[in-house]
Amino acid sequence: MVLIQEIMGSNPIGSEKFDLSRMRKVLASGFFDRPTLRVAKELLGKFLVRRFPRRSASGLRKSASREAAAMIIEVEAYIGFHDLASHASRGKTARNTVMFGRAGVWYVYFTYGMHWMLNIVTGPKGYPAAVLIRGIEGIPGPARVTKYFKVDRRMNLKPASRKTGLWIEDRGARIPKSRMKRGMRIGVDYAGSWKRKLWRFYVV
DNA sequence: TAAGTGATCTCT
C-alpha cells in the first residue's frame, strides 16, 4: 500500500521531467485494435491507472476513491491461432474467449494456484491476441502488478476505461530508443519454436 | 532450486 502511494505521480524514468496535468489521454479501443506487436511496443511508457473501489465500513460513510498510476515498463505479446505460448493456440475455450473478442478489453486469468495475470486484448475481433502487462515501474512481475493494483477475475471481460476503474493513459512520457529492448518471452519453454519469438518488450 | 496453490484442459 505504501508502495502504491509512492508510485503516484512519480517521475517515470528519472531522467525526464513532465507535468502530469499537461497530458492525460485515456487510450481507447482504437489504440488496441492495431497489430499486436506495435501495440505492445507502444505500451512501454504508457501509464496503467487504477481507481480503487470505494470502501464503506458502515454503509453510511464512504471514503473518497483513490487513484494510483505507474508507468508500464514490460509487456509480452501473444498473437494468433498458432502461437503455442498463447492460450488461444488450442482453440477457443471458456477461459480464452475474450482473446477472440474486441480489442481494449481486459483478459485476467488465474495461474499457479495463486497468481492473477493482466492482459489487454488487441487486434481485430475474431483474431485472438493480447498483451500481458508484465511490469510497471516500481512493481516488476505480472503477478505483483495485479496484487498491488488489486486486480482479479472481477476485471476480466471489462473494457479498459475510467468507468471500469482500470485503464491506460498516455501521459506524454517517451522512452528513448536506447532504453527499449526486446527479447524472448518468459516462462514459455514448452512453446517449441514460438518460444524464440522476440515478443517481449521492456525498458532498461 | 523447489515448494506452494487451484483453475483449466486433456484424456479416459
Place this chain on the structure above:
DNA sequence: GAGATCACTTAA
C-alpha cells in the same frame, strides 16, 4: 472424474 500443466513468486 483423474491427472498434468501452468504467460509466477518467494524463500532458501
